[in-house]
Amino acid sequence: MSEMKTKYIFVTGGVLSSLGKGITAASVGTLLKHTGQRVGVLKLDPYINVDPGTMSPLEHGEVFVTKDGAETDLDLGHYERFLDTSLTQNNNFTTGLVYKTVIENERKGKYLGKTIQVVPHIVNEIKERIYRAGEGKDILIVELGGTTGDIEGLPFLETIRQIKHELGRKYVMNIHVTLLPYIKAAGELKTKPTQHSVQELRRIGIAPHMLVLRAEVPVSSDIKRKIAYSCDVEEASVIVAEDAATIYKVPLNFLAQDILTPICKHLELENCIPKMDEWGILVNRILMPKNELKIAFVGKYLDLKESYKSLTEALIHCGSHLDTRVNIKWVDSEKVDEDGAQKYLNDCDGVLVAGGFGIRGIEGKIKAIQYARENKIPFLGICLGMQLAMVEFARNVLGLEDANSVEFNEETSAPIVFLIDEFIDAAGAKQIRTSTTAMGGTLRLGEYECETKEGSNLRTAYDAPIIFERHRHRYEANPKYREAFESNGMDITGESLGLIEAVEVKDHPWFLGVQFHPEFTSRLQNANPAILAFVNASQLHKNKDD
Numbered sequence: 001m002s003e004m005k006t007k008y009i010f011v012t013g014g015v016l017s018s019l020g021k022g023i024t025a026a027s028v029g030t031l032l033k034h035t036g037q038r039v040g041v042l043k044l045d046p047y048i049n050v051d052p053g054t055m056s057p058l059e060h061g062e063v064f065v066t067k068d069g070a071e072t073d074l075d076l077g078h079y080e081r082f083l084d085t086s087l088t089q090n091n092n093f094t095t096g097l098v099y100k101t102v103i104e105n106e107r108k109g110k111y112l113g114k115t116i117q118v119v120p121h122i123v124n125e126i127k128e129r130i131y132r133a134g135e136g137k138d139i140l141i142v143e144l145g146g147t148t149g150d151i152e153g154l155p156f157l158e159t160i161r162q163i164k165h166e167l168g169r170k171y172v173m174n175i176h177v178t179l180l181p182y183i184k185a186a187g188e189l190k191t192k193p194t195q196h197s198v199q200e201l202r203r204i205g206i207a208p209h210m211l212v213l214r215a216e217v218p219v220s221s222d223i224k225r226k227i228a229y230s231c232d233v234e235e236a237s238v239i240v241a242e243d244a245a246t247i248y249k250v251p252l253n254f255l256a257q258d259i260l261t262p263i264c265k266h267l268e269l270e271n272c273i274p275k276m277d278e279w280g281i282l283v284n285r286i287l288m289p290k291n292e293l294k295i296a297f298v299g300k301y302l303d304l305k306e307s308y309k310s311l312t313e314a315l316i317h318c319g320s321h322l323d324t325r326v327n328i329k330w331v332d333s334e335k336v337d338e339d340g341a342q343k344y345l346n347d348c349d350g351v352l353v354a355g356g357f358g359i360r361g362i363e364g365k366i367k368a369i370q371y372a373r374e375n376k377i378p379f380l381g382i383c384l385g386m387q388l389a390m391v392e393f394a395r396n397v398l399g400l401e402d403a404n405s406v407e408f409n410e411e412t413s414a415p416i417v418f419l420i421d422e423f424i425d426a427a428g429a430k431q432i433r434t435s436t437t438a439m440g441g442t443l444r445l446g447e448y449e450c451e452t453k454e455g456s457n458l459r460t461a462y463d464a465p466i467i468f469e470r471h472r473h474r475y476e477a478n479p480k481y482r483e484a485f486e487s488n489g490m491d492i493t494g495e496s497l498g499l500i501e502a503v504e505v506k507d508h509p510w511f512l513g514v515q516f517h518p519e520f521t522s523r524l525q526n527a528n529p530a531i532l533a534f535v536n537a538s539q540l541h542k543n544k545d546d
Contacts, residue, residue, distance in 0.1 A: 006134040007171045007267050010160045011143045014197025015179040019214045022075035024177050025143040026082035027251040031260055032139055033083055034274035040137035041079040045094040045145045046152035062309040065472045065520055069446025077310045084523045090133050098125050118155050126159040149200045161205040170268045176208035180215040191227050198231040209266055210237040237262040246286045248524055282524055285320040292325040293542045296348040298368045300333050300361035308354055314522035318535040321527045333364030341371035350538030355383030359408045366392045378510040378537040383473050386513030387417040390477055393490050407475050418478045444471045450501045456493035457512045458502045461533035469516035510537035
């Protein structure tokens with residue numbers, strides 16, 4: 001167990017999912033961090049998958065990758081963006097992973113022949129992981145996914161209940177996020193769903209110390225008082241989370257309601273005055289920027305924008321630092337393939353081709369890249385976007401008509417992108433990959449070192465000879481074609497352990513393709529340099545045309 005000085009804030013949700021528990025947890029963590037506290041975060045996912053790595057983006061939204069290569073819930077992205085910190089595999093785990101560990105331990109005889117049960121074995125495994133995540137922190141904020149009462153979440157709630165007894169009142173605080181629906185026909189906010197949710201939580205043995213009410217309209221003091229009395233919570237601990245113009249305004253909205261006073265009182269924390277001046281300036285630039293521009297976001301998971309959550313948030317970060325509103329024009333790559341690129345890209349100041357898996361929409365992305373290259377529009381290709389930039393260049397400049405990635409055509413005579421048999425992972429271990437290797441856990445994942453070429457867009461953006469960025473992909477650029485690329489105008493400007501990490505077109509105002517995912521390291525207070533440089537180049541392009 002971690003040292004007793006670590007204090008825990010558990011964030012649960014009621015009534016329905018997608019209420020914003022992650023934003024609530026991240027906002028509370030941000031405020032506490034800006035008071036000088038060492039804040040950690042942990043996401044508990046009740047689903048049975050071992051990790052979200054093989055789940056469809058349409059099923060679960062974006063898969064966020066930590067620096068140590070863990071494929072995690074997208075809420076960890078919110079935590080990193082709000083807290084300006086780098087998390088690890090210890091900051092997210094699922095029911096599937098817990099059961100997998102317990103079963104493996106049982107097979108090894110670690111439980112000395114005992115009958116394995118949810119209580120104590122599953123609960124103890126959850127508890128150990130929570131304490132591990134809290135090591136070295138003043139406060140650990142723990143978000144439990146799902147909704148109170150879900151059968152999958154019961155072992156986690158039992159764990160939270162037990163931790164309260166193990167550590168004592170001043171070391172554990174429970175925050176419950178619940179819905180306060182507005183019934184338009186009646187013109188009323190209804191408190192009954194919140195009351196029932198709290199009753200369910202109390203039935204399980206957990207009494208919330210604070211309620212965060214998600215509402216679409218302002219909430220009167222009378223309603224807050226009614227909820228406080230009916231749910232046995234102090235009135236000062238009933239906080240309203242109205243819909244905000246930007247999620248980054250939520251910590252400021254909470255601060256305006258003096259949320260830290262009851263938190264600090266309960267946990268016996270001394271300093272409750274966060275320094276949020278810089279945060280406030282950046283938020284004001286998001287809400288009221290001086291400039292604006294339009295970026296074409298060419299992708300195929302457009303039915304669910306959450307699939308690209310880190311990237312869209314990174315564009316917001318960059319816009320706030322440049323005092324510019326980045327308007328995203330969502331462009332379906334399949335429609336580009338059908339209708340041509342000009343129809344969708346001719347009014348855009350920059351073109352962004354994001355990552356993805358599978359052959360659908362690939363030819364449309366290649367046409368979009370060709371349009372950006374030939375028309376001198378600032379271009380950023382990420383992961384698959386970089387690989388397709390190389391394929392496009394090989395086809396239309398090098399004259400290799402059959403150029404492709406073996407991911408899409410195993411028989412191509414010009415495999416610009418291929419599957420290497422082995423590589424060294426972020427931990428320094430050798431990994432083996434073949435076309436038949438299982439998808440889960442076999443990607444090149446996590447943070448890798450990258451050497452940048454002097455004088456390149458990449459070096460200028462980062463202003464560093466060595467950078468560290470995160471990966472999530474299986475296929476690599478083929479070094480066999482390097483000489484042909486460089487002698488015809490496409491430079492290799494980033495390398496990692498002999499692998500191609502970045503390419504640029506010489507005769508172009510600003511063109512960059514990167515194998516890594518720069519969006520994973522972008523935060524509101526520290527925008528990612530590559531994406532920032534792309535947005536800045538797009539702004540210059542717009543100003544030139546104006």
